[in-house]
Amino acid sequence: MDIRPKLSVVICVYNEEENIVPLYSQIQMALTGIKKEVIFVDDGSTDRTVSNILKLQGDNIVLVRLKRNYGQSSALAAGIEIANGHYIATIDGDLQNDPADIPSMLEKAICEDWDMVAGIRVNRKDGFFLRKFPSMLANQFIRYTTKVKMKDYGCTLKVFKSELAKSIGLYGELHRFIPVLASNEGAAITQMNVNHRSRKYGKSKYGLGRTLKVISDLMLMLFLKKYMQKPIHLFGTTGLLLFLSGGIINIYLLILKLMGHDIWGKPIMILGVLLILTGIQLVTFGLLSEVNMRTYYESQNKKPYKINYIQHVGSKKLRTAS
Secondary structure, three states: OOOOOOEEEEEEEOOOOOOHHHHHHHHHHHOOOOOEEEEEEEOOOOOOHHHHHHOOOOOOEEEEEOOOOOOHHHHHHHHHHHOOOOEEEEEEOOOOEOHHHHHHHHHHHHHOOOOEEEEEEOOOOOOHHHHHHHHHHHHHHHHHHHOOOOOOOOOOOEEEEHHHHHHOOOOOOHHHHHHHHHHHOOOOEEEEEEOEOOOOOOOOOOOHHHHHHHHHHHHHHHHHHHHOOOHHHHHHHHHHHHHHHHHHHHHHHHHHHHOOOOOOOOHHHHHHHHHHHHHHHHHHHHHHHHHHHHHHHHHOOOOOOOOOEEEOOOOOOEEEOO
């Protein structure tokens, strides 16, 4: 008999002392009748956040205290790692997400067999120029570049199957790209509208300064999505194009030299040499990346594919992947 809780609620908190008690009360009220555990991950708070968590009453509360502030992605990864539920819900600790949305998201995931149900913040209660407008642009750009059609990448409120959540590698600040990471795992993803509330206590940890971080993380996502299993196609193709361009330039200069023209010191000669050297370096880097990719899969006995199920033709019996 499986005694695990049906749902693990993972909450990352950083200096949210005033939000702890009302958030836990709302979670308890919203999830009445659902077997659950509530995991608070303290990401190096310097106020009374931890002491307020320890004062909570309940036998389903887990506190994970990190040694310092690592960022939301690492905090989420820590909470997901120790979660025991069949499903895992992630929610912000600032009371802007509404715990009352979790039961309907969980029901949708179970009844319709979705791997992940992501929230879409309707009537978002944030400033337009500093929060909503940059978020709109970022969402549109991420959708266009990754081809993962999500309306709201910034909403923390999500419900996952446990095996999916634990298979996603969260590093750096990749929590914004969880739907892309899930898509890379072959997950079935859906979305639903959720409530969004104004922040009452504490200060927002977000600002315009994260824009460059989002762009750099997006570059990583595009690489992982398109070239993780075939890096030579990126570096090798680019390297060969640069090498051929440099070769054509140098052949042209050689012809000029044979015709008696002085080619020394011409900028185009320097460009030709640089293109050849850069092309050689990129091809070499692509080959080394291929070796590293094979080491990554073979050293951990990983497969570059995931099987959904196996069915013998003529039989109605399905054998799910282990």
